[in-house]
Amino acid sequence: MENDHLNKLWESQANDGYNSNPKNIIKKAKKQRNNQHISIAVMSLTVVVLIIYAFYYAFRQWNNFNLGLVLMISSLTLRIILEFYSLYRKEKQLISMTQKSYHAYLKNYYKARQIINYAVTPICIAVYVVGFCLLLPYFKDYLSKGFYTYILVSGVVSLIFIVAIIIKSSIKEQRFLNQMRK
Template sequence: MKNDQLSQIWNSQQYNSNIEGPDQIIKKAKKQRNSQFISIAVMSVTVIILLIYAGYFIGNNWNSFTLGMILMISSLAFRIILEFISLYRKESQLISLDNRSYRKYLKKYYKIRLKVNYIITPICFAIYIIGFTLLLPYFKQMFSNGFYTYIIISGIVSFIVIAVIIIKSILKEHHFLTQLNGK
């Protein structure tokens, strides 16, 4: 997407004073796009690490360790796919719609995102935690008590940090939707 072309298209349309100018929209779109790419990158690195770990430790036996790894990997992979779909769907609409239609599309888009954030994300997060919990008995057998305690504490801290990031993201998207609705 070229900023010059997008600015020309938006500037050539009737301008409504309630709608931000193209430069502001482009700036917000880039910021959100970058944050989505960072989220995708972090989740992808985590999936790669889990896949390497799973490849090294999972044998031919089906047990709760295998199930835990599958749950963790699949919940993250599902979220990565959702983020890519969301990212590219919104970007394609930005280029193809006029400013009023795009604003209307954004309202619909963020309502759907809120549903994803309130329903799908907590389910994926819970599945990931369940997968982690299934790994704990194996970690207890494999590692010393000190390192096992470290895994539990760092796991809990990580889950709290991730939950705060998710909540912050949900609140930001909710605030943006409220702004779009003019409330």
């Protein structure tokens, strides 16, 4: 975004009683945007690794292992698409918005994020877990007991860590939305 343009536009307007000043809103928006870029990068890297593995080893014949990979890849891909859509929606229009219209836009944006966080994300996580569970019998049969245990433990720990990050970011977004309502 062109922050200088936004700052000049907003500073030329009356505050209209909002608690957040333009610099504060821009700072929070930048931080949220950076967090989304990190999320997209991590999910994209995971998808790339899964796709490379799937095409190199898995897709020789169709079975539950392949179904598990497809479920994991598709749930992450859906989440990446939603993050990109959320991240770049109406970006070009934001530059010419007034402070009041930008404030209204942010309210709508975070309401839409709530739908993603509280409805779509749990579905994506559930599909990912089902896919992971479909892989486990194959890992158990074809890998050593130690490596299977490592995959099982690291998979569960990673999932808990990711869910904790998602919950933390959802809480932050909810707080920001509540601040904007004041």
